[in-house]
Amino acid sequence: MNIYVCIKRVPDTEARIKVAGNGTSIDTAGLKYVISPYDEFALEAAIRQKEAAGSGEVTVVTVGESNAAEQLRSALAMGADKAVLLKGQPTLDGLATARALAEEIRGAKPDLVLLGMKAVDDDQQQVGPMLAELLGLPCVTVVAEMEFEDGRVVCHREIEGGVEVVEAPLPAVVTLTKGKYEPRYPSLKGIMAAKKKPLEEKEAKLGEARVTVHSLQPPAEKAAGRIVGQGADAVPELVRLLREEAKVI
């Protein structure tokens, strides 16, 4: 299978996020960056599919600035075969990102396009289905597990209070969530090999972005609460406070 995986460079999930002086972006000084965790599930799923089939190719694509090449190299070290960096400013406009990805992917006619269900910086959860629309492909989102059977992909899609078992004909776009595809750590051999794998850079054709950030603010800090007491004996007082003071039960 010819598989494309779209990834994003994001701050580490444990990073302390501070708003920058301009008031519309974050302070990036000292931040550690990673591949967005859901994109790692997508990458792992692609590599496993290739390994199971014993053939095929995994191409990893990102829209980002020059430093996103680091995350592409990590993806190559995990086992992707080649990488494409679409150079451009990441935007909150998912449709612009999807357009740039579609421009790159359309001509390659992949059998499968995988993405994380969302990037953990913008939390929009939209590029996957938008890309599918632009490519004219069926799309299944928030998938924990996939199986392939003659020309179709069968997906376990997480929904409220359960799972939908969903099928779609290939080629298709699937977005992944945490589930079957715990990502591997790159081996030393993988890291060495990644240095020789092709990483192509070109300009991202984002078009006009139509989602404008006017301000970015830290959320209001909650006032520290109080310790009601120690152990099970504090429970009656807690229940009284929840009823009479907070009025939530």
Place this chain on the structure above:
Amino acid sequence: MARILAIAEQRDGALRRLSDEIVSAARTLAEAAGAEVDVLLAGPSGIGAAASGLAKFGAEKILVAESDTLKLYAPDVLSQLIADVAKNGDYVAIIFGASSIGKDLAPRVAAKLDAPLAADAVALEFDGGKVTVTRPVYAGRALARVSLDGKPGIVSIRPNVFRPQERPAGGAVEQVAVPAVESRVKVREVRTVAGAKLDVGEAPIVVSGGRGMKGPENWHMLEELRDALGHTCALGASRAVVDAGWRPHAEQVGQTGKTVAPQLYFAIGISGAMQHLAGIRSSRTVVAINKDPEAPIFKVADYGIVGDATEVVPRLTEELKKL
């Protein structure tokens, strides 16, 4: 008059609770924009009977699309239907719920209409003719205020944030045709988890457990507490216990799980990693039970009990049952 389209949600032929919030949010935005609200209610035959329940939240017109092809979730059909309705209606905004349905459909519709989309709104305004949205980024560690510079502005609203407000409007029902497209994406079956009808991301009360519960065998204590809190309560879990395989990922709260905004959040045996605290920040009242008085969770909790979770929880269940 300008119009706003609200997309109601149903499952198994019954309206989802979130639909009231979607219509109410649309109505609030409509009042700011001097607009009226149309609601699209699509589902299997008979779904039209649910329309009257939506008029009281401010629907001027209710567009009912009934077809048995919509018995199970059919994204290709629904997204085409919504795009068709939107093209005929000249809407300034389209409001979805940020649920597994709305978050799947909204981007498809945005791409079909070549319109901008902002997901997971916690506030909506109409500013200088543009739909303007406040939404969390970095799992709630910052709030971005963004404008949608195109028409219609498409939005999904975060559950539990926009309270349903009764503001009755006309509610005239109009039938619309379901497009005759075949869904390439087909649901083979739906496997529901017993007792988990309500998702942790949508429930008004959440009981979350962490390592301090000591093992998956103690989860019955949290299930009993959930049951004592009533049918609007859902179970959540910390990343540590999901990674350890004690609980499914669907229950995970935090940056790599669900971001929640319930009225009442119980963090039980959860110390409070940064990504977890970010994910619960919009909760109204937070209760923490943890044996470590220095745990970061106490810094964001309104009420805390220092103690062994497996001893405190059964007592809490017992006291709640007395109410």
